[in-house]
Amino acid sequence: MPLDPAKLGAALGEPSLALHSSLCRREAASYQQAIRSGEEVIVACTQEKKLFAEVGAQTEGAVSPVHFVNIRETGGWSRDAREAMPKIAALLAAARLPEPDPVPTVTYKSGGRVLIIGRLQDAERAASMVEDVLDVTLFSTGGPGAQERKYPVVSGRIDSLTGWLGAFQFAWTPTNPIDLDLCTRCNACVAVCPEGAIGLDYQIDMDRCKGHRACVKVCEAAGAIDFQREAQAQTETFDLVLDLRETSEFAQHAPPQGYLRWDGRDLPTLLKLRELVGEFEKPxxxxxxxxxxxxxxxxxxxxxxxxxxxxxxxxxxxxxxxxxxxxxxxxxxxxxxxxxxxxxxxxxAYPRASDQGQKLRTLLGSYLQAGGREPTILFHSQEAGQALVEDLGRAARLGQAQGVPANVIPVALWHTASTGADLWLSAVAFGARQVVVLTTGEEAPQYLAGLKAQMAVAQAILSGLGYAGVHFELLQAQSALALDKALQSLRSTRQQGPKEPARFAVAAEKRATLELALDHLVAFAPARPEAIELPPQGSPFGSIAVDKDKCTLCMSCVSACPSSALQDNPQAPQLRFIEKNCVQCGLCAGTCPENAITLKPRLLLTPERREARVLNETKPYGCIRCGKPFGTLKAVEAMLGKLAGHAMFQGAALERLKMCSDCRVIDIYSAQDETKISDVR
Incomplete structure (x- = not known):
């Protein structure tokens, strides 16, 4: 790699930076000396992490925390390597950041009891590969099995399978006269059946069976055949499930942990199954x-x-x-x-938004300070995405690809769907000219739709503010060469961003982060429209329109609003609205009994966005008896109009609807008293 220690040292504030090109071999003593210092140690290579761990364990007095960062495949092995010093400095600077605070964990406990579902012969084959470490039960979906009965076997109709690693609940209903768990596979029933209704799967074809019951007599000792047995639902608990069928038992894209599917060839699946015994934790x-x-x-x-x-x-x-x-x-x-x-x-929570924001700000700030220009953030998953980036680096080293461009900064995420418009817009505010999310085909379809919707909203905001170019891209690649082609195509586009990078810290609250990013982007925006229309799907901002002819100011929408965007006025019949608080959830529209509310996705940029404005108001309706206001004119008139023809609301009853609650009670009792006096007379 064409590394320049002087430039990297200047960018990192380490003027005496020394370059070690054989740190894991001939220069291991330098590493040992560093980890005795007590200061944090950053190793800019991830290939030999295991070896460094072994050297560290053998080094007396080693107390320094050690972090690893890959600068080779991500920048050093590229046709742009000589221009990649700002990016490498940024990666090293980010590696210096402290580890995120620990988060609560979720615990799984597995005793190794596994249910294998599939054709009997296939299930027995799978069982033979895991029986030494797992307690196996088979659920047969048909087909012949081995003569030797080595495992408990059940069959029937699967009613349900729910749960997760260590806590699967399996429910089924036996539907055949032969109990596979009692069957000794002596084949006597197969031989004696005159219709040939019993096969080597030891189940009876009821369409062919004529009721001779010779099989029952020959199986008398084992008692496995009973035509009078009632089909009763059975349930059992398992720690693991191995499914050999073509169709998964779970409809969702991501099945529960502990549920694995096997095609009969992929041995790593069985190896993984064997390891799922014990206690496990995840964040x-x-x-x-x-x-x-x-x-x-x-x-x-x-x-x-x-x-x-x-x-x-x-x-x-x-x-x-x-x-x-x-x-x-x-x-x-x-x-x-x-x-x-x-x-x-x-x-x-893993990592928190504030930690992700600090990393982005450090990466982009260090990159720009080191002289880098027009940075692009490339978000990718830490497994498949990371492997693809590394494959691209190796291909570039062999001259088969151009590699990761000098201005593209890869950032690994637990999952590519874990960031959205708040962090993307923050990245642009911090100095990124483009944010790219790499998908590798492992993502659920709804994730891609969600990412596209978020990008459409974020891009509409930047375009509305006058920032030229396409700032958000969703790349899909499943090979190094496909990724190389996609990254090189980014070079042909130019994006515009704020003239000065932001310095705010990403907040724990999403709305607060969005506001900070928007404030900075608006401050340096080439254009200042009053409002920016946003796509209806996924918009976190917007207004509402109220049909004043329909609205009765019942205030149902105010009680339904979760963000206090809609408010009443205790002093007057008014419906007020603070647009900054609106999240476009639609609860107001769904709650309104008059269907008077319509959502309007947009971003208002005038000061009125933060101020309460009146959407509708009317005159108060005063009690006809005491004059005290108890409702709105429109609401009472609408109520009178709907109930005027009702048999229970005629005469005095209709007049009481025009009274406040106190006067209504007084009037009822007064009428009763008058009736009693009249009766006495």
Whole structure:
């Protein structure tokens, strides 16, 4: 790699920076000396992490924390390598950042009890490869098996399979006279059946069976055949499930952990299954704040974005409790729910948004300070995406590709769906000219749709502010050469950004981060329109339109609004609106009994965005008895119009509707007293 220690040292504030090109071999002593210093050590190579760990374990007095960063495939092995010093400096600077704070974990406990579902012969073959470490039970879907019966076998109709690693609940109903668990496979029933209705799968074809029952008599000792046995549902608990069928038992894109499918050839699947015994932990990837949630009010559904996008079926609606419920055992940590959440009720916790923001600000700030120009952030997954970037670097080293461009800074994420418009716009505010998200075919279809919708909103904002170019791209590549072609095509476009990079810290609250990013982008915007129209799907900003002819100012929408965007006025019959607070959840429109409200996705840029404005108002309606206002003129008139023809509201009863609650009671009792006096007379 054509590294320049002087330039890198100047960019990192380390003028005496020394370059080690054989640190893991001939110069290992320099590494040992560094890890005795007590200061943080950054190793700019990830290939020999195992060797460095071994050297560290053998080094007496080694106390320094060690971090690793890849500068080789991400920049050093590229046709742009000589221009990649600012990017390499940025990667090294980001590697110096402290590790994110630990988050709560989710624990799984597996005793190794596995259910294998499939044709009997295939299930027995799979069982033979894992029986030494796992407790096997087979569910046969048909087909002959081995003569020797080595494992418990059940069959029938699968009713349900739910749960996760260590806690699968399997329900089935036996539907055949032969109990496979009692069957000794002596083949006597097969030989004696005159219709040939019993095969080597040891199940009876009831369409061919004529009722001779010779099989029952010959199986008397084992008692495995009983035509009078009632089909009763059975349930059992398993730690693991291995499914050999072509169709998955789970409809969602991401099945539960502990559920594996095997095609009969992929041995790594069986190796993984063998390892799933013991106690396991994973991060609890999300934080949920019910007070911010716009999912439901008064059992009306508003925002349902997180439920619809979750590929693991981990999020469900609890409309009666005005919230959603996230099952941490099913959650796979994709973060897509946090990306589409307009309020920030769901936030990604591993790492937190503030940690991601600090990393972006460090990367872009160091890159620009080192003389880099027009940086592009390339978000990719830490597994398939990382492997693709590394493959591209190796291809460039061999002259087969151009490699990662000098201005493209790769950033690994737990999952590519875990970032959205708040962090993307922040990146542009920090100095990025483009934000690119790399997908590799492993993502659920709804993730791609969600990312595209978020990009459409973010791009509409920048375009509306007059920033030229396409700032957000979704790249799809499954090979190094495809990625190389896609990255090189980015060179042909130019993007415009703010003249000065922002310095704000990304907040824990999503809406706060969006406001900070927008304030900076607006301050340096080439254009200042009053409002920017936004796409209807996924917009976190907007206004509402109220049909004044329909609206009765019943204030149902005010009680339904989760973000206090809609407010009443205690002093007068008014419906007021603060646009900055609106999240376009639609609860107001769904709650309105008159269908008088329409959503208007947009970003208002005038000061009125933060101020309360009146959407509708009317005269108060005074009680006809005491004169005290108790409703609005339109609401009372609408009520009178609807009830005027009702048999229960005629004469005095109709007049009482024009009274306040106190006068209505007084009038009823007065009428009763007059009736009693009249009766006495």
């Amino acid at each position: 609890k990837f999300f934080v949920y704040k019910q007070k911010l949630c716009a999912h439901s009010r008064n059992e009306k559904i508003g925002c349902n974005a997180c439920v619809e996008i979750c590929s693991a079926a981990a999020i469900s609606s609890e409309a009666s409790r005005q919230q959603i419920k996230v099952n941490p055992n099913l959650c796979v940590g994709c973060g897509a729910c946090t990306t589409v959440c307009p309020t920030g009720a769901l936030t990604f």
